Amino acid sequence: MDGFDSVTLDRFVEIVGPNHALRDPVDVMPFLTEPRGLWSDGTTPVVLRPGTVDEVSRILKLATETRTAIVPQSGNTGLVGGQTPDRSGRQIVLSLSRLNRIREIDTLSNTVTAEAGVILETLQQTADGADRLFPLSLGSQGSCQVGGNLSSNAGGTGVLAYGNMRELCLGVEVVLPTGEVLDDLRKLKKDNTGYDLKNLFVGAEGTLGVITAAVLKLFPKPKGQEVAWVGVESPSAALNLFTLATDRAGTGLTAFELVADIAMDFSARHIPGVVRPIEGWPWYVLVEISSGRSAEDARDLIEHILSDGLEAGCAGDAVIAASLAQASVFWRLRESLSESQRPEGASIKHDISVPVASIPAFIEEAGRAVATVSADARVVCFGHMGDGNLHYNVSQPAGADPATFLKLYRPMNKAVHDIVRAYGGSISAEHGIGRLKREELLDTAPPLAIDLMRRVKAAFDPAGIMNPGKVI
Structure with a gap:
């Protein structure tokens, strides 16, 4: 890759072995294109596929030493561009898909310890085989992976009763940018010994370290x-x-x-x-x-x-x-509701949350706001009413030109998100920030909150190698 030190690249490849370092453009392509196709122009010199925590550790240690940017990726199902590299050709994709063991199921403690590359549906089926329920349920559960679920703090249809991924996680194993491994795979439901470090990594979208495994809650299956x-x-x-x-x-x-x-x-x-x-x-x-x-x-x-x-x-x-x-x-x-919008043309999506009691008023006001941006646009609203999270999506007018409609992305986002904020809501309920909402977060979040996030980022990742250009 032009501009990338080949000697350094060979050192990275040596860690995982040539069979697990993808360099052919055909092999690399699936790791560069995310589901919405909004960021499909990224490039990488190599996709590294480590098979052990030690290999992840060595990769990150070398990355800090050489100031090489690392983009962690699990199932590549994220919807905000947080899992793909930029166009510089200097960011290495780190795929966690080979770390796919379920290390333990403990039916007495009602926990499962799973590695980052375990597919969510596999985890659900394994829990079911042990007469237990793992309640996280997503449309992408046949391909999304535990590491991505944790890094994006995934929600889904079960949050009302069971909580999101942060609430389902009891402990994590994380490789820091220095290569150090934080082993916090505890099963405790009560633990007040200092700061809750795991929750810094859950929802951080790979910007602070790489989650390699987690202890997750299980529940008795409903009768x-x-x-x-x-x-x-x-x-x-x-x-x-x-x-x-x-x-x-x-x-x-x-x-x-x-x-x-x-x-x-x-x-x-x-x-x-x-x-x-x-x-x-x-x-x-x-x-x-x-x-x-x-x-x-x-x-x-x-x-x-x-x-x-x-x-x-x-x-x-x-x-x-x-x-x-x-x-x-x-x-x-x-x-199938999200999938069914694609044949109708371009869609401008909003993953928002407002207080449950405000949902009817929000829907009414947001509809008026959408009409000021595109009078004939079609509002396709659905979501998890029980926890206040709506997928407030706006499809193009019937028969309109998709490219022309997508030029309204920013003004449409602003119109909808202004109302979200007026109701004390969030512009990202369960998909994360990634690249899609980074600038809006920086422009609208309290300055002190952004400053604190940057201090945390600098403390964990002083070399700035972890998923640069995402979140903050």
């Missing part, structure tokens, strides 16, 4: 689980139904997803095998009830919630899944 699609007149009605469901079910309410009718239409139109369970409503919610007691208890609870919601006027038509297979079909519809 009963029921899923229903419900038609509602408005987000306000959905909020009332959520309040009712929370009062009736408590922690048994394990999902409450809000979906606009247009999002349902897109999925039914473009995703093979997806059908709408019900029609005729402007908004829908997917409700999941889990019971630790019995299947009968879960069924009784969801029926009472829907009956009470109908009586209160906050729920309309509803369909309860008649089997596990149909429940999977219901969830497939929910998980």
Whole structure:
């Protein structure tokens, strides 16, 4: 690679061996292109694929010594450009995919110790085989990996009941930029011995060090689980139904997803095998009830919630899944919503959160703001209403030119994010900052907060080698 010291490059390759150092452009390409295609022009002289923690340690030690930038990457499913290199050709991609062992399942402590390259779906299936539940659930779970989930503090559909990845993590093993290894793989649910170091790395997007393994929480599998699609007149009605469901079910309410009718239409139109369970409503919610007691208890609870919601006027038509297979079909519809936007053309996406009580007002105000930027744009709103996280996506007007619409990315972001901030919300609920939102974070976060983040970055990574140009 032009401008890259070949002797230094050979030293990096020697650590992992030539078979695990990808240099051919065909082999390298999958590591350079992220899912949205917003950053597909990056280059790297090599993709290193270490197979041990010691190899990761040696790579980072050498990187600090030679001032070589390292871009950690797990499943490459991130949506904000945090996992790909820039165009300089001087950033090495560090793939964690070979660190893919589940080191231990402890059913007495209800923990699993997994390496960074373990695919999320593999972790879920392994937990299920031990009669346990690992509750993180994402549309990309067949390819995303634990290291990326931790580095982005992934959320998904189970946050309402189980929390995000930070809350699911008890301990981490991290390789620092110096090559030192922090072994903090503890299973403790209570530990007040000084600063909570693990939470500096969870959500840091690989800018402070490389997470190589983690101790994660497991849960008893529900004895009963029921899923229903419900038609509602408005987000306000959905909020009332959520309040009712929370009062009736408590922690048994394990999902409450809000979906606009247009999002349902897109999925039914473009995703093979997806059908709408019900029609005729402007908004829908997917409700999941889990019971630790019995299947009968879960069924009784969801029926009472829907009956009470109908009586209160906050729920309309509803369909309860008649089997596990149909429940999977219901969830497939929910998980396909992002994918179904692509055939409709360009989309400007917003991964935001506001207080749950503010969701109806936010949706109303944001709709007006979108119209000031593009009068005929189509708002495709859906998300995790139960925890305040909405994917407030804006699809191009039907038949419009995608490139022309995408020129509105910044003004559209500003219009929506101004309202988010007015409600005390966040411009990044679960996807992270990466490159996509870095400048906006720097422009809008409190100056002292940015200064403190930079002090932390300088303390952990004084050479500035860890994922430069991302987050801060």
